[in-house]
Amino acid sequence: MNDTKGTPALPPALAAELDRHWIRLTLIAWIVVAIFYVWQRWSAIHWLSLGDTDDNMRLMQVRALLGGQGWYDLRNYRLNPPGGFDIHWSRIVDLPIAALILLLRPFVGNAEAEKLACGIAPLIPLAATLLGIGATVRRLVAPTAWPLAIVFMMGSTVALLMFMPDRIDHHGWQLAMLSLTVAGLCDPRGPRGGAMVGLASAVSLTIGLEMLPYCAMAGAIIALRWVWDAAERQRLLTYALALGGGCAAGFAIFASEANRVMRCDALTPIWLSVFVAAGALLALLAMVSPPRRGVRLALAVAAGAIIVTGFALLFPQCLGRPEQVSDELYNNWLGNVREAKPIYRHPLRVGLPLMALPTMGLIGALIATWRARREPSALGWACVTLFAVFAMAMLLWQVRAGPAAQVLAIPGVTALGWLILPWLLGHRSLFVRVFGTVAVFIAISGLFAGLALKWFPIDRPKPYVQRVNRATGRCxxxxxxxxxxxxxxxxxxxxxxxxxxxxxxxxxxxxxxxxxxxxxxxxxxxxxxxxxxxxxxxxxxxxxxxxxxxxxxxxxxxxxxxxxxxxxxxxxxxxxxxxxxxxxxxxxxxxxxxxxxx
CATH class of the missing domain: 3.40.50 (Rossmann fold)
Structure with missing residues (x-):
């Protein structure tokens, strides 16, 4: 689909500049967005409004590091003193926050430096996310389509919240790695694309295992590309080496003392052995790379079976709850966490805005895949479509998959907008050009869901819920x-x-x-x-x-x-x-x- 059909009529000089300097212009756009959100949320930054428990714990982890606590000691000694407790995170996400505090502290003092760092740090992974999305749509839609993708990203509901000031936990960084993963899957240069997917997956897994299903899906897609086309062997090889080597390096540099035991909830020796073994097997397949497609498929299935069977036999304790909590704790607490419930268990006011953008993204990806079926970009669109379907399925498991589903929807909605909006903008009727364009944009972007809930009395929160939310916020x-x-x-x-x-x-x-x-x-x-x-x-x-x-x-x-x-x-x-x-x-x-x- 990467052609000029449906392309907005841009002056040749402007189109050339958008194409040639897209990275620089994307970063300029990111700086403008970052300044706007810091200004808009200055009051929250001033009052250190870390609304999520994880954001507060992240700040405590950074404080401990700057206070002299050991690099590999992630025990928090101020909860359940005097022994404290170990947390399963890594220090990757601590680094930009700590660096900003150290940079700003001589000028504004420690307290203000912390507030500013918490306000600025979450916006840093947004830059990587925009670059990953931009690279994807340039390859699949058109070289000048990346500004439209940024616009759609700015209209996302829950995904953008992961990058807002004071949202200092790891979710923004993992979404950034996901966007880079998709860009790598669509990269026409196989070795570079494979290395990008492998490294992005390794970084994400070192941060935490929340994105493990997406990392596994990315690996499966790369293996399927190789099964379909033996010329993809270099992509598979560099992916395998980057995944295994990246996870090994991540474990050596960032795994805490508490994560060097046989636990199932982080990059511990259990998961390290799985990823290194997977990387070794996939590298072996790439080096052998038999010419017959059926043989390649059989080898890929065998490799997957070896990994899954070995995991089940060697680490049966991880087949149940990876958190390894007691039945009482699961029934009284973990099993009742709202974000761990499927989307259909949530009220319409939560589910509809969250589902709107991924739904439109999947529609756009399917249409784009069909239109590109005889073009070189068909394989890239197939990867995006598979990921979009997978993200929708993940929402049926846990609603916390919503931000990832929205990020994965951006290439599809960009393709849909690139196809429809030029026709509307070029229509002879002023009414169609103005109102038609606005209406279609609202529909494609998924913003219609939020507007519908605002204008119509659909599933309004009950007074009891509102009272609870007010009390929680005030305290x-x-x-x-x-x-x-x-x-x-x-x-x-x-x-x-x-x-x-x-x-x-x-x-x-x-x-x-x-x-x-x-x-x-x-x-x-x-x-x-x-x-x-x-x-x-x-x-x-x-x-x-x-x-x-x-x-x-x-x-x-x-x-x-x-x-x-x-x-x-x-x-x-x-x-x-x-x-x-x-x-x-x-x-x-x-x-x-x-x-x-x-």
Whole structure:
């Protein structure tokens, strides 16, 4: 499809400039976007509005590194002190945040440097994402189609949120690696494309295993390309070497001490052996590369069977839950995480905007694949279409696949826009040129879903949900937490979802955060709030807590109040007092309630 059919009428000089300097112009566009979002969200940056628990823990991990904690020691000692707990992340994502803090600290001081770093760092992977998307659409749609792809990316709903200021966790970097993976799959230069896919997959897997299914899909697509065409052997070979070598290097440089044991939730020796073995087998296939397609298919299937069978026989503990948590913890917590539920288990106000862009992207990819069926770009479009179908299927497993599905939709919607919009813009009717173009753009971009929910009373959130969201938001703010710093440093017993924010904004310690390696402490918090007051006090004392902090109507509090009637928190929420719990005054209007544990 990479031709001039449907191409907007651009002056030749402008088209040549867009083609020749696309990388430079993309980076200029990224700088403009970054400045805009920093300006737009300056208030959030100023108040260090790290809304997700993972963002707060990421900041704590960076602080520990800059404070002298060992490179391979990722234990957080301020949750569940004095022993703390290990987290399964790596330090890759810490590096740009730490570098920005070190760069800015001499000019604005440490506190302001942290705020600015948290505001700027998430926008860095957006540059790589835009470059990956631009490379893909240049190869498959047209050399000058990349500006349209940027426009569609800026209209995504959940994908763009992963790059917003203060969203400092790893999701933006993994989306960037995904966009580079797709660009590598579509690269007409096989060795370069294979190396890009392998390295991007290795970086993503070193960061975390969330994108493992997509990395596996990319490897399967490269293997299928080789099965279809033996000339793809160089792509397969460089991919295999980059994947195995990249994962080995990632493990050696970034794997924490706690990840050098046989666990299933990160790049540990288990997964390292899988990726290195997969790389070795695929490299062997590429070097042998028999001329007959049927033989190549048989060898690829055999290699896949060896990897899967070996994994099942050698590491049976990883066939179930990779987090390896207890049944109680899974039933009470992990199995109820909203983002881990399939999209059809979510309300329409969540599912419709999330699905709109991937749906249009899949339609566009299918049309583009059909139109390119006799052209050199057909194989690249087949890769994009397979990935788009896979992303849609992933949404039926977990809604957290939404950002990846939206990024993967951009090439398809760009092709669709490149096909339809020029015809509308060139129409004789002014009405069609203006209103038709706007309507089609809204439809193709998926923005129609958000507008429909705004204009029509479809699945509006209930007042109860709105009240919970307001309470949660207020309790997590810096003004709400800051008065706690007037008290001497001590261990505070609080909700699991409040723990990371508490240690990020105050000098106090907490008991638990929503991380599976912190499972025993999570259960202790749940047991304390759900069971009898006597058991609650015993658990708090066992953890050395001297204060208890709660946020009435916070989402987590409703679990203890509504699902454990007669339990400690339910009785506390209904106004009952206890002789071992003394109220500590907080500023007027504070959403938090603080108690001293006797």
């Amino acid at each position: 997590l703010t810096l003004p709400a937490m800051d008065p706690l710093n007037r008290l001497p440093r001590q261990t505070i017993f609080t909700f699991v979802d409040l723990g990371p924010r508490l240690i990020a904004l105050t000098h106090h310690n907490a008991i638990a955060g929503p991380y599976h390696r912190n499972g025993d402490a999570i259960l202790d918090v749940q047991h304390a709030f759900k069971r009898s007051p006597a058991e609650a006090r015993a658990i708090m004392k066992r953890h050395g807590a001297t204060l208890m902090l709660v946020c009435p109507n916070m989402a987590e509090s409703t679990v203890y109040r509504d699902r454990a009637p007669g339990g400690f928190y339910d009785r506390l929420a209904h106004g009952e007092t206890f002789d071992w719990l003394q109220s500590v005054p907080m500023p007027k209007g504070s959403p938090l309630r603080l108690y001293r544990i006797r």
